[in-house]
Amino acid sequence: xxxxLTQGTFSYLPDLTxxxxxxxxxxxxxxxWAINIEFTDDPHPRNVYWDMWGLPMFDLQxxxxxxxxxxxxxxxxxxHYIRVSAYDRSYGRQTIALQFIVHRPKHELGFHVIxxxxxxxxxxxxxxxxxxxxxxxxxxxx
Amino acid sequence: xxxxxxxxxxxxxxxxxxxxxxxxxxxxxxxxxVRETAIDEVLDQLDRELVGLKPVKMKIREIAALLLxxxxxxxxxxxxxxxxxxxxxxxxxxxxxxxxxxxxxxxxHRLGYVRKGHLVAVTRDDLVGQYxxxxxxxxxxxxxxxxxxxxxxxxxxxxxxxxxxxxxxxxAIEILLQVMETHRDDLVVILAxxxxxxxxxxxxxxxxxSRIAHHIDFPDYTLDELLEIARLMLREQGxxxxxxxxxxxxxxxxxxxxxxxxxxxxxxxxxxDRARLRQANRLFARGACTVADLVTIDAADILQSRVFxxx
Numbered sequence: 001x002x003x004x005l006t007q008g009t010f011s012y013l014p015d016l017t018x019x020x021x022x023x024x025x026x027x028x029x030x031x032x033w034a035i036n037i038e039f040t041d042d043p044h045p046r047n048v049y050w051d052m053w054g055l056p057m058f059d060l061q062x063x064x065x066x067x068x069x070x071x072x073x074x075x076x077x078x079x080h081y082i083r084v085s086a087y088d089r090s091y092g093r094q095t096i097a098l099q100f101i102v103h104r105p106k107h108e109l110g111f112h113v114i115x116x117x118x119x120x121x122x123x124x125x126x127x128x129x130x131x132x133x134x135x136x137x138x139x140x141x142x
Numbered sequence: 143x144x145x146x147x148x149x150x151x152x153x154x155x156x157x158x159x160x161x162x163x164x165x166x167x168x169x170x171x172x173x174x175x176v177r178e179t180a181i182d183e184v185l186d187q188l189d190r191e192l193v194g195l196k197p198v199k200m201k202i203r204e205i206a207a208l209l210l211x212x213x214x215x216x217x218x219x220x221x222x223x224x225x226x227x228x229x230x231x232x233x234x235x236x237x238x239x240x241x242x243x244x245x246x247x248x249x250x251h252r253l254g255y256v257r258k259g260h261l262v263a264v265t266r267d268d269l270v271g272q273y274x275x276x277x278x279x280x281x282x283x284x285x286x287x288x289x290x291x292x293x294x295x296x297x298x299x300x301x302x303x304x305x306x307x308x309x310x311x312x313x314a315i316e317i318l319l320q321v322m323e324t325h326r327d328d329l330v331v332i333l334a335x336x337x338x339x340x341x342x343x344x345x346x347x348x349x350x351x352s353r354i355a356h357h358i359d360f361p362d363y364t365l366d367e368l369l370e371i372a373r374l375m376l377r378e379q380g381x382x383x384x385x386x387x388x389x390x391x392x393x394x395x396x397x398x399x400x401x402x403x404x405x406x407x408x409x410x411x412x413x414x415d416r417a418r419l420r421q422a423n424r425l426f427a428r429g430a431c432t433v434a435d436l437v438t439i440d441a442a443d444i445l446q447s448r449v450f451x452x453x
Contacts, residue, residue: 054279055279055283057283057286060286060287060289061258061287061289061290061291062257062258062289062290062291064257064290064325064327064328065285065287065289065290065328068286068325069286
């Protein structure tokens with residue numbers, strides 16, 4: 001069974017179609033949330049530093065603008081993970097209200113568990129992404 | 143990908159030859175469509191709230207009718223090419239271009255040609271950047287904000303500066319042209335400005351001209367129409383003229399119309415604002431006043447204008 005990355009909202013659903021993405025974006029816009037598109041090829045769950053695709057989009061009315069940018073990002077990074085985040089600024093601080101993956105590499109690489117034996121036969125566990133064995137930009141291929 | 147609800151186009155469009163006599167005889171319910179979209183309401187409101195502008199209203203009615211019939215054709219399964227809706231509004235300042243653009247957005251929204259019906263009004267400064275590489279993101283940002291609605295570019299001819307061949311305006315025009323073509327479903331662009339300058343702009347940008355289907359010319363208002371506008375504005379602001387004041391205002395407009403920089407309805411609004419200022423000053427100086435005084439603009443408030451003193 002091949003690996004499938006699950007992160008953010010809707011992660012256990014099948015991948016959203018463009019129409020479904022548009023509806024989710026519309027939901028966010030209706031609540032006044034700013035939309036941001038990010039991409040990465042380091043899918044570790046604790047990697048919060050994804051690269052930004054352009055600037056966050058404020059003052060949008062219609063999801064087609066977001067879909068346009070997603071499409072452009074997919075063309076530029078076909079073998080990266082791409083996600084959409086919606087910021088809710090109503091709390092006075094940047095708060096992600098909704099975040100979901102909109103694009104993933106064709107062949108996803110999984111994680112393996114690293115066990116480290118420390119004092120008193122204790123075991124420490126950590127995750128390692130196979131993808132990060134290779135340098136940035138060469139991690140996923142068709 | 144298109145997001146427009148195309149629920150009505152259930153079956154594939156038919157060619158004219160394929161239509162059977164029964165199909166041709168089937169009645170298409172235009173009335174129901176008019177009712178459903180409540181388009182009459184918007185058009186009537188346009189008639190009521192905008193003084194004059196006969197040719198503009200005519201043209202808008204024509205466009206609305208065309209769009210309505212197009213939708214009806216599609217609903218009965220006839221082949222209908224998607225209409226080009228980009229427009230240019232030409233006319234002197236203060237002739238109601240922005241107001242009509244707002245209404246146009248509403249009409250297009252009611253008829254289902256734009257999804258949201260908001261208006262994004264911009265000028266050259268919002269589209270063109272300061273340095274190399276600044277223009278494209280700026281223009282795209284504006285276009286994204288306008289998607290699902292109408293983009294209104296005021297004084298569009300300033301985008302093109304022939305005297306400076308390295309001007310970034312050309313870049314903005316190219317992006318604009320591309321989006322006007324590829325995202326016809328997503329937004330409608332309205333270019334506005336003075337007639338002569340717009341004509342010049344279209345002559346030097348034939349690509350732009352060919353992508354714009356509707357050219358609407360806004361005529362100047364006549365004296366009577368301007369007075370009517372003044373009365374309408376005053377009523378909205380909760381004021382009224384005394385008969386003497388109205389006469390004075392007519393004389394004011396006669397003079398003002400001959401002077402340079404006359405901006406039609408905008409000049410009327412400014413004149414009224416100044417009259418309100420003088421009225422307030424007059425009441426303030428007098429100390430006591432009645433409610434009637436508060437809502438009345440007197441001839442004195444208008445006759446103090448600079449327009450009368452110069453001559």
